[in-house]
Structure formats: structure tokens, C-alpha cells
Amino acid sequence: MEGAENIHNRQIFTVSGKDITRAPDEWRRITGGKHLVPPSAVEPSVIKLYPSNRIRDIRPINYSENDQNSLRRSMSSFMLIAQCFALCPVQGITSPQVQDLRFRWRCLRVVYSIVMTLGMATTFIFTIAFYMKGFFNFETSTTFVFYALGFACCVCFLNLARRWPRLEDLWQRTEQEQIKYGYPKNLHLKINVMSTVTLAVALGEHLLEKYTVISAVARCSDTKAELIELYYLMDYSYVFQFVKFSPPLAVLCEIVNFFASFYWNFIDLFVMVLSMALSSRFRLLNNHLRLALGKVKPEEFWREVREDYNSLSVLTKYLDSCISSIVLLSFATNMFYICQQLYNTLRKSVGTVKLVYFFVSFSYLLFRTVAVSLCASSIHEESRAAKDFLYAVPTQSYKIEVHRFLVQISTDAVALTGCRFFTVNRTLLLTLGGTVVTYVVVMVQFSSPSSGYATNDTELCLKMTARLH
Amino acid sequence: MSGANNSFQRALCPLLVAGQCFALMPVSGLTGYDASTLQFRWLSPRVAYTFLSLVGIFCHLCVCVRELVVADHITYSACAPPIFFAVTFLATCFYLRLATKWPDLVSKWQTVEQTMLKDYGYPRNFERRCKFCAAFMLTASTVEHLMALYSCLLRALPRSTGGLDVVRAFYTSWFEQAFKMTEYALWKSLLLQLSNFLATFTWSYMDMYVTLVSMALTEKFLQFGEGLRAVRGKAAPLKFWREARQLYDNLCCLTRTVDEHISHLVLLCLASDLYFICLQLFNSLKNVKTLYGYIYFFYSFGYLLFRASSMCFCAAAVNEVSQKPRDVLYAVPAGTYNAEVERFIDRVTTDEVALTGFRLITLNRRLILTIVGSIVTYELLLVQQGNGQGSFSEELEYAANITIM
Numbered sequence: 001m002e003g004a005e006n007i008h009n010r011q012i013f014t015v016s017g018k019d020i021t022r023a024p025d026e027w028r029r030i031t032g033g034k035h036l037v038p039p040s041a042v043e044p045s046v047i048k049l050y051p052s053n054r055i056r057d058i059r060p061i062n063y064s065e066n067d068q069n070s071l072r073r074s075m076s077s078f079m080l081i082a083q084c085f086a087l088c089p090v091q092g093i094t095s096p097q098v099q100d101l102r103f104r105w106r107c108l109r110v111v112y113s114i115v116m117t118l119g120m121a122t123t124f125i126f127t128i129a130f131y132m133k134g135f136f137n138f139e140t141s142t143t144f145v146f147y148a149l150g151f152a153c154c155v156c157f158l159n160l161a162r163r164w165p166r167l168e169d170l171w172q173r174t175e176q177e178q179i180k181y182g183y184p185k186n187l188h189l190k191i192n193v194m195s196t197v198t199l200a201v202a203l204g205e206h207l208l209e210k211y212t213v214i215s216a217v218a219r220c221s222d223t224k225a226e227l228i229e230l231y232y233l234m235d236y237s238y239v240f241q242f243v244k245f246s247p248p249l250a251v252l253c254e255i256v257n258f259f260a261s262f263y264w265n266f267i268d269l270f271v272m273v274l275s276m277a278l279s280s281r282f283r284l285l286n287n288h289l290r291l292a293l294g295k296v297k298p299e300e301f302w303r304e305v306r307e308d309y310n311s312l313s314v315l316t317k318y319l320d321s322c323i324s325s326i327v328l329l330s331f332a333t334n335m336f337y338i339c340q341q342l343y344n345t346l347r348k349s350v351g352t353v354k355l356v357y358f359f360v361s362f363s364y365l366l367f368r369t370v371a372v373s374l375c376a377s378s379i380h381e382e383s384r385a386a387k388d389f390l391y392a393v394p395t396q397s398y399k400i401e402v403h404r405f406l407v408q409i410s411t412d413a414v415a416l417t418g419c420r421f422f423t424v425n426r427t428l429l430l431t432l433g434g435t436v437v438t439y440v441v442v443m444v445q446f447s448s449p450s451s452g453y454a455t456n457d458t459e460l461c462l463k464m465t466a467r468l469h
Numbered sequence: 470m471s472g473a474n475n476s477f478q479r480a481l482c483p484l485l486v487a488g489q490c491f492a493l494m495p496v497s498g499l500t501g502y503d504a505s506t507l508q509f510r511w512l513s514p515r516v517a518y519t520f521l522s523l524v525g526i527f528c529h530l531c532v533c534v535r536e537l538v539v540a541d542h543i544t545y546s547a548c549a550p551p552i553f554f555a556v557t558f559l560a561t562c563f564y565l566r567l568a569t570k571w572p573d574l575v576s577k578w579q580t581v582e583q584t585m586l587k588d589y590g591y592p593r594n595f596e597r598r599c600k601f602c603a604a605f606m607l608t609a610s611t612v613e614h615l616m617a618l619y620s621c622l623l624r625a626l627p628r629s630t631g632g633l634d635v636v637r638a639f640y641t642s643w644f645e646q647a648f649k650m651t652e653y654a655l656w657k658s659l660l661l662q663l664s665n666f667l668a669t670f671t672w673s674y675m676d677m678y679v680t681l682v683s684m685a686l687t688e689k690f691l692q693f694g695e696g697l698r699a700v701r702g703k704a705a706p707l708k709f710w711r712e713a714r715q716l717y718d719n720l721c722c723l724t725r726t727v728d729e730h731i732s733h734l735v736l737l738c739l740a741s742d743l744y745f746i747c748l749q750l751f752n753s754l755k756n757v758k759t760l761y762g763y764i765y766f767f768y769s770f771g772y773l774l775f776r777a778s779s780m781c782f783c784a785a786a787v788n789e790v791s792q793k794p795r796d797v798l799y800a801v802p803a804g805t806y807n808a809e810v811e812r813f814i815d816r817v818t819t820d821e822v823a824l825t826g827f828r829l830i831t832l833n834r835r836l837i838l839t840i841v842g843s844i845v846t847y848e849l850l851l852v853q854q855g856n857g858q859g860s861f862s863e864e865l866e867y868a869a870n871i872t873i874m
Contacts (some may be wrong), residue, residue: 303803307803310799310800313799314796314800317796400806401803404806404811407814407818408799411795411814411818411819412795412799419834420789420834421834421835421837421838422835422838435842438846439845439846439849442846442849442850442853443849445853
């Protein structure tokens with residue numbers, strides 16, 4: 001197209017279409033004085049817009065975040081916890097400067113991640129071998145899914161780590177462009193409280209599960225050494241069927257199990273935290289719009305708001321491209337575990353300790369699933385809240401910019417997706433519920449009565465001690 | 470012209486020529502550079518070969534249906550052979566019908582290619598990918614057929630008296646039902662084997678064909694998207710937007726034309742994949758006893774899954790890439806927003822550009838999730854049904870004869 005030669009090189013825009021070749025003082029007025037290098041010094045040729053989704057803007061920002069509610073500051077301690085468990089091995093995660101974030105293959109954290117991935121993969125292979133030996137049924141498939149999830153989680157987060165610096169960079173740029181809206185209130189506090197509560201409950205649930213197994217085993221063993229050995233043989237039968245029992249191996253198994261349990265809880269928490277951060281930015285935009293409700297505003301105002309909305313939409317799409325596999329993992333495993341737990345309860349009668357554990361575990365799982373769905377769908381909800389304000393714009397103000405904004409809000413699907421298979425909105429929660437109920441009803445209707453587990457104590461003890469010798 | 474090998478006609482040529490060896494797409498002049506070399510004539514050896522193949526598959530179908538009718542009860546696995554031959558019969562008919570319209574479709578495609586040639590050229594490396602896909606499919610199908618022959622041979626060996634009698638035992642064991650209706654003769658068994666091989670090949674050819682045609686469409690949209698992304702956030706004149714919009718319109722029309730021609734094939738493909746995946750999962754590891762049985766089962770099931778998923782993902786990609794211009798359009802700076810951009814946005818956001826299955830279903834990513842959900846649901850129901858039935862090993866043995874098990 002020969003029109004490409006006539007592109008006006010004089011004007012410079014950001015990727016979201018915002019014109020930045022204004023006079024420096026005008027720019028400063030718009031950005032509230034807290035911005036970077038005035039763009040008059042920037043050459044048009046410096047702009048490079050690469051194909052294939054690489055979003056690169058004018059020049060790097062060497063900006064140290066002062067506000068603790070900015071994403072960099074709010075997420076630093078959260079990501080540090082993740083890195084203690086070998087997830088997302090990015091260097092410079094606690095620095096207030098986004099420029100310090102770097103992913104390099106040859107560093108200790110990456111090695112730690114890869115070691116953990118291999119550990120998960122090995123345990124996963126053990127479970128596959130165990131089930132091929134003939135122990136496969138729906139009730140015991142949880143372990144299989146558990147370690148598959150752990151392995152997939154490690155791989156997904158390693159992938160995410162490669163793109164994490166670019167994501168934070170884009171987020172910071174967007175925050176800077178929209179500095180006149182300020183920062184979300186108490187984001188830092190909310191993230192910390194949410195992660196503390198979730199991880200504490202998760203730890204409690206994990207310990208309660210270990211307690212149920214130990215108390216079941218304790219009835220059959222006499223000495224402490226026997227108790228420990230029996231416990232490992234029971235709980236990690238997929239490993240000790242093939243390998244002889246030894247204490248170092250037992251410790252390794254316990255560590256891998258603990259990490260996998262953390263991952264199971266962490267992916268939900270991670271999705272919740274990021275969704276909360278993003279939807280709070282949409283909320284800031286909506287608050288700004290709410291102040292203009294019913295008032296006559298110049299077209300300039302609507303143009304700026306539209307461009308800010310577009311920047312947030314671009315940010316959401318980039319975030320989605322980074323974490324969509326994690327979202328898919330989270331929803332898929334939650335659905336599987338809910339089905340599995342419901343199926344188990346509706347078919348078997350269990351002892352008291354197990355019943356208590358089941359109630360705690362199931363209600364926590366249900367609560368977590370609902371929380372993730374609601375948090376993640378809040379992005380979609382918040383992004384559409386501005387529609388009401390646009391529909392109520394007075395006639396004098398309704399010009400091309402408002403129309404363009406309305407078209408974009410109505411047609412652009414701003415939401416997280418699960419690998420582009422489904423969009424995370426409120427309807428998804430209903431669909432999930434319907435699917436779970438359907439599958440559980442089908443399985444319970446047609447399954448044969450449970451015959452596997454001996455409910456008699458002495459029989460159980462005999463079976464267990466037989467494995468010991 | 471360099472790169473002309475990446476044009477639609479040249480790139481798809483290896484796959485179509487391979488199909489012609491198996492009596493599909495009887496069009497002459499496939500190896501030319503221009504659509505004018507393509508010609509379909511009813512009185513040609515290729516069409517005669519296709520008709521022979523149709524007759525052979527129809528014979529198989531009759532035999533299977535008769536077997537089903539005289540059986541005591543109809544089970545899910547027992548339906549597999551008739552469905553297999555019915556699907557391949559329909560597929561061959563569809564390809565014959567497509568062949569009559571193929572020159573027209575390729576010339577329409579070429580028109581769009583010519584308009585994009587100056588600014589975009591041809592897609593990069595497309596020809597290499599097509600060649601690789603065609604070679605892979607041929608190899609994989611042949612290996613699968615040979616494995617089925619081998620498992621049949623293993624079953625036939627105990628029944629033979631040694632020497633050349635192995636051939637007789639092999640064919641009578643493979644086409645047991647056919648040789649109940651008629652006397653054994655070597656020429657009959659060779660014909661039956663040929664039509665069986667053609668049917669097996671057609672079964673896997675469908676998926677690859679839809680995959681490659683979707684890939685060709687996707688490449689065109691991707692080229693267009695790249696050109697558009699170069700002006701992202703920049704000010705471009707009205708003329709640029711008008712030409713871009715018109716080119717997008719042409720691409721949408723091309724998608725609709727392609728969809729009109731192949732939508733019934735896509736639906737047939739999807740339905741047969743769904744059925745056979747459910748069947749394979751259902752049969753899964755229950756009746757496998759030997760190591761060779763394990764290998765054969767995993768290979769055949771893995772190949773089926775690979776084909777089905779590559780077809781679904783490639784066909785869904787057409788819908789995805791058609792939405793890519795949105796990002797650029799939303800970011801058009803305020804000073805250069807004009808009527809052309811507005812028309813372009815309206816077209817992109819309101820028109821659904823995708824391949825369909827006979828216009829009943831739209832092929833996008835959401836459909837893949839629905840299909841997986843359907844497979845899981847049907848599997849659960851089948852497993853429960855199967856628990857209440859006796860052995861059905863006989864139907865399974867015949868199913869093994871047609872390389873399904």
C-alpha cells in the first residue's frame with residue numbers, strides 16, 4: 001500500500017494511540033508533573049513497533065516506585081514467597097525498580113525451579129506406573145492429578161518468568177500514563193492479608209490431612225519407628241511399591257508432597273491477586289468517570305478517558321497471554337477435585353476424623369473456587385461498568401469520541417481467558433456449577449457399590465502390617 | 470517468481486497428489502502454477518478410479534451392515550465397521566463433488582493472492598510445512614495399516630496349515646464376514662484389501678486436508694495483520710485505511726467461499742473423530758493382552774488424537790486471527806479517525822469470520838472445550854453401559870480388522 005509512505009512522521013503516539021507530541025508543559029499538566037523525560041527530546045525513528053505481540057514503547061523508564069500501592073511494591077513480597085517455593089525465578093524481585101527485573105537461565109533460582117520440576121516429574125511418573133499396575137480407579141486418581149498439577153504448575157511458572165519483566169514493565173508504564181487517577185487504595189494491604197489467610201488455611205488443611213493418615217496408622221502399630229515406616233508406606237505407596245523404603249527417600253517424598261500441596265493452593269491465590277490488581281485499575285478509571293456523570297465535558301476529556309481505557313485493555317490482553325495457562329490449570333483442577341470429593345462422600349461412609357477432614361477440605365476448596373471465579377470475573381465486570389456513564393452523556397457532549405468509546409466498550413472483550421478456550425466471567429461460575437452437578441449425578445447413579453476399603457479395624461491393620469513385612 | 474511455491478495451489482499440490490493416488494480429488498493439472506491449468510472432466514481415468522473405489526467401499530459397507538443386521542444385539546463397538554465405511558464412502562463422494570468446483574475455488578483464491586502479492590508477497594515457509602504434513606500423514610497411515618495387517622497375521626497363523634496357505638488363512642480371517650457370503654478367491658481378497666486400504670487412507674486424509682486449508686487461510690490473515698500492525702499507534706492517511714478495509718473484506722469473502730465448499734467435509738470430519746475417539750477410549754485397555762497389542766493401541770489412538778486436535782486447533786485459528794485487526798483499530802489516534810476506520814471496526818467486530826461445520830457449528834476455541842466435555846460425558850455413560858454387558862470380543866476382532874482397535 002503506497003499510503004504507507006505518507007505516514008506522518010511528525011506525530012508520535014504510544015501503542016494505545018495516545019498523542020505525546022504535545023508541548024512539554026501541557027504534558028506535565030496532564031500527567032500531574034510526575035512523569036519521565038519530556039517527549040520533545042524523542043526522535044520519531046526511536047519508535048519501533050514490532051510485530052508478534054512485542055509491546056515496546058519509547059524509552060526505558062528508570063523510575064523507582066515510591067507509592068507502596070503500585071504493582072511493583074505490592075507484589076514484591078508476594079512473589080518472594082513464590083520464589084521460596086521455586087516458582088517464577090526472576091532476579092531482582094524485591095527491588096522497587098522495574099528495570100532490575102531480569103530473567104536469566106544461568107542463575108540459582110532457575111536451577112532450583114528446574115530441580116523441583118524434575119522432582120514433580122519423577123513423582124508423576126511413579127504415579128503413572130502405579131496406576132498401570134492396575135490400581136487405577138476414580139477414587140484414587142487424585143494423586144495422579146495432584147502431581148500432574150504440580151509438574152504443570154512448575155512449567156507454567158517458568159514460562160511466565162521469562163515474560164514477567166516485560167509484564168511488569170508494561171504495567172508500570174500504564175500506571176505512569178494514568179498517574180492522574182492515583183494508585184489503588186490499600187492494594188498492598190489487601191494482597192498481604194489475602195495471601196496470609198489463604199496460605200495459613202492451606203497449611204492447616206495439609207497438616208490435618210497428615211494427621212488423619214497418621215491417626216489411622218497409629219491404631220495398628222506398636223513402636224514409633226514402625227509407625228513412621230507404616231505411614232510412609234501407606235501414604236506414598238506409589239513410590240514404595242517400586243523402591244525399597246529408606247529415610248532420605250521418605251524425606252524427599254514429603255518435601256515434594258508439601259511443595260505440590262503449596263502449588264495447588266498457590267495458583268488460585270496468584271490468579272486472585274493479579275485479577276484484584278487489574279480490576280482495581282479499572283475501578284480507578286470508573287471513579288474518574290463517575291465524577292463526570294451528567295456533566296458537560298469537552299471532547300478532550302473523553303478522548304483521554306478512551307485512550308486510558310484502551311491502555312488498560314492492552315494490558316489485560318498482555319496479562320492474559322502470560323497467565324492464561326495458569327488460569328486454565330486452576331479452573332480445571334478445581335473442577336476435578338470438587339467432582340472427586342463429592343463423588344467420594346456420596347458413596348462411602350467414613351470414620352469421624354476423616355469426616356471432619358473432609359468437611360474442612362471440601363468447604364475450603366469450594367470457597368477457593370468461588371473466590372477465584374469472582375475475583376477473575378471482576379475484571380470483566382469492572383471493564384463494563386463505564387457503559388452506564390457513557391449512555392448517560394448529555395447530548396451536547398455526545399461526539400465522535402464518546403461514540404468510539406462506546407463502540408470499544410461494547411465490542412471489546414476485556415477479560416482473562418483460560419488459554420482462549422473460555423472467558424472468565426460471572427456466567428462461568430454457573431457453568432462450572434452445572435457441569436459439576438451433572439457429572440456427579442451421572443457417576444453416582446451408575447457406579448457399583450464401593451467394595452475396596454475394609455471398614456473393620458482389625459482387617460485394616462492386618463492389611464497394613466502385611467505391607468510392612 | 471521466487472516464493473511462488475508458497476502459493477496456495479503449489480503448496481497444497483503434494484497433499485492433493487497424494488490424495489489422488491488414493492482416488493480422492495480427481496482433478497487434472499494440479500502441478501501447474503496457475504489456476505487455469507486445473508481441469509475437471511467427468512470422462513477421465515482419475516474419475517473412473519474414484520468410481521471403482523466407491524464401488525469397493527460400498528461392498529465393504531454392505532457386508533458390515535448385513536453383519537450388523539443378523540447379529541443378536543447392537544452394541545456401540547459393533548456399529549464401528551459400518552460407520553467407518555459409511556464415513557469413508559461419504560468422504561469420497563464429498564471429495565468428488567469438491568473436485569468439480571476445485572478449479573473455481575483456486576482461481577478465486579489466486580485473485581486474492583494477486584491483490585496481496587505486491588505488498589505482502591506469499592506466506593513464508595508454507596510450502597515446506599505442507600510437504601511435511603503430507604509426508605507425515607502418508608507415513609503414519611501406512612505404518613498404522615501395516616501394524617493392523619501384522620496383528621491380523623498373528624491371529625491367522627494358528628489357523629493355517631503352513632506354506633502358501635498362510636495367505637488364504639490371512640484373508641479369510643481378515644474378511645471373515647465377506648467370505649461368509651461368497652467363496653474365497655485371491656482376486657476378490659486383493660480387491661477387498663485395496664478398497665480397505667483406500668478407506669483407511671481417506672479416513673486420515675480428511676483431517677489433514679482441513680488442517681492444511683485452514684492453515685492457508687490463517688497465513689493470509691496473519692500476513693494482513695502484520696502489515697496492519699506496522700502502523701499501530703501511528704497516523705495513516707484515509708487511502709491506507711480504505712485499502713486495508715477492502716483487503717479485509719476480500720479475505721472475509723474468501724473465507725466464506727472456502728467454507729461453502731468444505732463445510733460438509735468439516736462436519737463429517739468432526740463427527741467421525743468424535744465417534745472414534747469415544748470408541749477407542751471405551752475399548753481402551755480392557756481387551757489388550759499382548760505387548761504388541763499395547764503398542765498398536767497406543768499408536769493408533771495417539772495418531773487419531775493428534776489428527777483430531779490438529780484439525781480442531783488449525784480450524785479454530787481462522788476465527789482467532791480474523792479478530793487480530795481489532796487491537797490496531799482501537800488504537801487509531803484521535804486525529805486520524807475517519808469513516809473508513811469506523812467501517813472497518815464495524816466489520817471486524819460484528820462479522821463472524823470462521824469455518825463452520827455445515828453452518829451448524831462455528832469452529833472456534835470454545836468449540837474445542839465443548840467437544841472435550843462431550844467426549845468425557847459420552848465416555849462416562851458408555852462405561853456405565855458397558856459394565857452391564859457381556860463380552861463383545863467378536864465385534865472387537867472385526868473392528869481390529871479395519872485398523873480401529
